[in-house]
Amino acid sequence: MTSSYEARVGALAQTGRAIDLRSDTVTHPTPAMREAMYHAEVGDDVYGEDPTVNRLEALAAERLGKEAALFVPTGTMGNAIALLTHCRRGDEILIGARAHMYLYEVGGAARLNGSPVRPIPNLADGSLDRAVLARAFLGDDVHEARTGLLCLEDTQNMCGGRVLSPETLRELATPAHARGLPVHLDGARLFNAAVALGLPVRALAAEVESVMCCLSKGLAAPVGSILAGSTAFIDEARRGRKLLGGGMRQAGILAAAGIVALTDMVERLAEDHTHAKQLADGLAEIPSLAIAPETVETNILFFGVRGEDGQPADTTPLVTAAAQAGILLSGGDDGRIRAVTHHGITAADIEAVLVAIRRIQEA
Ligand SMILES: Cc1ncc(COP(=O)(O)O)c(C=O)c1O
Incomplete structure (x- = not known):
């Protein structure tokens, strides 16, 4: 008997359409984005003359509650520019060990800033070990590098898309702020955190001096991230962007999709969170898998495989068999499999994934 699942996987194999849960970076631009890109008014953005980039930057600054924003090609570049802008060469950077x-x-901090980086243990909830953080600030002693910056991450990807609330961000930022040091937030998925909390994104960004957020993940733009902060910070960051080769010319073609991402795609992230929860609850019913569904707060989840002895087992056979069935997962080298829900993944896709994984595990 051919089940609807087998028909579906067969169809996936034939059309080449996989259910791709490796990352939310695999999203494609929506028809509205393509339309906006086609019609985008453009100019030379290095001269500050691209009206669509200027509109995106103004919109992003307003949404994030910051004075100014800068459109950058990638989240990695936005974070690197933040380090270059906040820190002197050689200043030590405090950061989560799973950031x-x-x-x-x-290793951008070392390569671009010449900065030592001090990893602070992340707790399971994505926050940092407060006691270790409190002791980590340096600079009073002539033997030491000076601490220049604290970096936080919200949602915390490698802790399973965990959400840091404004209160948690404030608590973690306090020891830095008490020393007059800035805090940068890697908010690649800050809109996911805001939607999960039911808060405007500015409530989270308010706790830090600078924030980077990605347009090209769950918000589904093809390219681009935003770096936001004070006017003085962004003026200097503009130089950093040029230094790293990120000064693009008629970038309004890309910014047009970013505007659609910020205006049409934010509330929709709640669907991805529902689907991740649906997946986690279903995986929790498969005895040979290890997952804590109650920790799934946004669109990222991790799970492990248990051997017959109940101990963690190799995840490669499951990841490989799933790929053969048209389901793409990320198999990390830390014994965990990552699945990320995103635009284009439906509740029916999640059902198909659960049936497939159950079959693989029971085979
Ligand atoms: C938490 C986090 N920060 C930054 C980035 C970097 O973004 P990009 O891939 O645009 O460089 C990612 C990418 O997945 C991410 O997950």
Whole structure:
């Protein structure tokens, strides 16, 4: 008997359409974005003459409650510019041990800033170990590098898309602020955090001096991120962007999609969170998998595989078998599988994924 699931996976294989849960970066621009891109008014943005980029930057600054914003090609570049702008060369940077900026941005702090980086343990909820953080600030002693910046991440990707509330951000920022030091927020998915909390995104951005957020993840723009802060910060960041080769010319073509991302795509993120929860609840019913569905707050979840002895087992066979069934997952080298929901993934897709994974695990 051919089940609807088998028909579906067969169809996926034939059309080449996978259910791609590797990341929310795989989203494609919506028809409204393509339309806006086609019609975008453009100019030379390095001269400040691209009206669509200027409109996006003004809109982003307003949404984030900051004086100014800068359109940058990627989140990685936005974060790197923040480090260059806030810190003197060699200033030490405090950052979560599971932060994207620490793990996955090519050691930019060391390579671009000449800065030592001090990883602070992340707690399971995505926040930082307060006691370690309190002792981490340096600079009073002539032997020490000076601490220049604290970086936070919201949502915290590698902790499972965990949400840091404004209160948590304030608590973590306080020891830095008490020393007159700035705090930068990697808010690649800050809109997910805001939607999960039912707060405007500015309520989160208000706790920090600078914030980066991505338009190209759950918000589905094809390219681009925003760096926001004070006018003086963004004036200087504009130089940093040029230094790193991020001064684009008729970038309004891209910014047009970013405007649609900010205006039409934010509230929709709640659907991704519902789908991630649906997936987590379903995976929790499969005995050979390890997952804590109650920790799933946004669109990212991690789960493990248990062997017959109940101990963590290799995730590769499951990731490989799922890929053969047209379901793409990220298999990390830390024994966890990551799944990310996003625009284009439906409740029916999640059902198909659950049926497939159950079959693979029961085979
Ligand atoms: C938390 C976080 N910060 C920053 C980035 C970097 O963004 P980009 O891929 O646009 O460089 C990512 C990318 O996935 C991310 O997850």
